Amino acid sequence: MMPHALTRTLDRSATIFLLVVAAVGVLVPLSNLLLPEGSLFQVPTYLMALFGKYVCYALLALSIDLIWGYCGILSLGHGAFFALGGYAMGMYLMRQIGSRGVYGNPILPDFMVFLNYSKLPWYWHGFDMFWFAALMVLLVPGLLAFGFGWLAFRSRVTGVYLSIITQAMTYALLLAFFRNDFGFGGNNGLTDFKDIVGFNVQADGTRAALFALSCVALILGFLVCRAVVTSKLGKVLIAVRDAESRARFLGYRVESYKLFVFTLSACMAGVAGALYVPQVGIINPGEFAPANSIEAVIWVAVGGRGTLIGAALGAVVVNYAKTLFTSGVLAPYWLFMLGALFILVTLLLPKGIVGTFNAWWEPWKAKRIAIANATASAAAEDGVSKPKMAE
């Protein structure tokens, strides 16, 4: 059973994708640490941090693709789960600063001293322990998604209505986190991190490790998604995407399937956010902005929804383009580019890069196999036995 499930999860393109991510996850940190600075093949630290950001975005895109591409749920508020995971990690990092802050308070983070807090708010307790913070990275987005999804899916809020209320959710959180008395640092957010599990977050070694960890998280996230979408559960999800009422009439509890996949996706987004924060060095309420969530959706659309690999690829490609365009003379045109990307991809490339590639590649492959089969059967007629193709 097990090998069968494994081959089902890992078809050829999935294996190639995993190998590429693993290679990047190993080679980039190694080249950064081992090669001398200025060497042609050495990846500078700033570039590694940038790539690390892309990898986190790729994981976020993967989580969106899981629900949008396979279950038809277009969430315009996935940035909220990403940011909540980020805040959970940020709180841990704030507590690690200890008495090295500007005000030197061993318990209270700087912004609390500044805002005259007398003691730590109750929801900050426990965040001095890494395991607790790591748990919260999964639990907080997961619980929010569970509660939200339970309410929404049970009463059959679908389509654009769901998109709009997810957007309202992230907007409400944006407003809340901007408040100083909410206890999360207001509009400045959380920053000035020093240590993560005892290592300096600024050190090259830590950054390399974080990069490698992000790649590991992407690999694991990809495996989980593949396992879900290739299982029987995944078939039901696709049925829900394509004909929700019919799936319901066939006796499937549509809301349970949706709820499961929505919660899983939120947890993945939370992990992505948690890995993002130490690499970027700051988390602020801007991450909750509805525009961010919509931008993340376009990564998936560019790469190809319902392909998983495409989502990750789209996140990297779009963000690389963004880095390229927003830093140069073309900066004023970036929003034109991004806007045009939204329009052109939905109009001309509805399957995205990977989907379109597959649409070209699959018939060609099928033809090749058919020819191979034809020659094989012709050979068999000649009396020469040949092993049949596995696929």
Add this chain to the structure above:
Amino acid sequence: MLLTAVCVVPALAGAFEDAISKFANDDFSDTDEAVGAVAASGNPQAFAIISALKDGRLMADPDSKKVYVTEPDGKITDAFTGVAVDKLPDGAEAVRLNNRLRRTVEAALGGLTLLSPDPAKRVEAAQSVFKTHDAAMLPVVDGALAKETDKAAKLAFTEARAAILLFKEDATDAEKIEAIATIKLRGDQEALALLTGLAGAEQSMAVARAAANATKAIQSRQTLWSVAQNAWYGLSLGSVLLLAAIGLAITFGVMGVINMAHGEMVMIGAYVTFGVQEIIRNSYPALFDYSLLIAVPLAFIIAGGIGVLIERTIIRFLYGRPLETLLATWGLSLVLQQAVRTMFGPTNREVGNPSWMSGAFELGQITITYNRLWILCFTMAVFVILLAMLRHTSLGLEMRAVTQNRRMAASMGIATSRVDALTFGLGSGIAGIAGVALSQIDNVSPNLGQSYIIDSFMVVVFGGVGNLWGTLVGALALGIANKFLEPVAGAVLGKIAILVLIILFIQKRPRGLFALKGRAIEA
């Protein structure tokens, strides 16, 4: 009645002269007495003398005990006779003041304006006496009251008198209780402050009880007024929301398309207003008051035209894929925003209020600004016109048919794609004229649309689609709820509460307040 008219004691000329000569003593307490005497004299010169004293223009010669008023333009007059003098005596110096004296001077001036020929000035002076309730002003107030003929001024004097009596130590309880009744009738924040100020002083039981009752009565009346005020603010916000959302409701209702670029249509309308005003300012300044009348049809045509263009070039290729439409229109909104930013710059552009839209008036204790009132009227007019259009025109009939059952409508020979284009144009055009109205109360910047888009969605989702009444009720309900939550929870928390409430509400009614009923099932 206690309000016996007490005439101003006719001041003897000698007393007035004595008083004036006291200014020359260069002694603060003498100056104090002099101010009081001059103010009480009722002499026509009194105002000029005391205001000169306030500004340091009152000169006194200690040797001759004569006092002179110097005007800012250098003219010098004798304070007592009012005769012009060529030059000041050598020893003359400005009469000095200290802080205590300055207060006396202010109060005396206030009392003197009580006799001003302008009724508005008299009311103003009476109000300031009401606040200070200086017992020394009582004779002046009484005198003014006796002579008063103007209704508003009479009321103000009565109230001022009541305030003085209330704090006068030798006033009888009956006088005080009557004063409290007068102040209670006034019933505003200042009356309340006065009555609560009384609580500190020592009073007889009856007076204290009357004051407490009056305080309670005023407070409950003020609660009522604040409810009315909140309701007005809520209506005003609701009308803005309705204006922003109504176009969205139409496009969403007919095509099932959430147009994320809707906010940008609003922004374009605002920039059209800016453009119109700019041309008028430079070329035809006399027409400025008509700028909005010109901008409204122009904004409708421009935004509507852009809407039709968008529908023909982008949206019609995406029918049946609402989520993709949402993404494409979001991209469009980015492009439009950036285009406007490139053309007009990222900063706020100034759009002026025409004269008939600026200013405010008071209704009881609430202040109503003309621009908010006009926007409310305008919104209602747009709503009614739109409703009539949907009911009584053939386009309206076709739009309703397509909303209810697209395929059936197509089978009956309605050109659905033409209806789609016109509907999108109409929705965008209405967004454009919403922009004209919003330019009057909001900053005209490329981000204008963004700040309304989420609120507009909430209205549409809350109200339900396919029915304009749903949008109306949704917008007004959200506006009013928002403004009533604001004083309790604060602006931001109130907004968050509204968002959470809508999310919860959607659970109960996934298709909004006024959903179209039908047996069709999607997907």
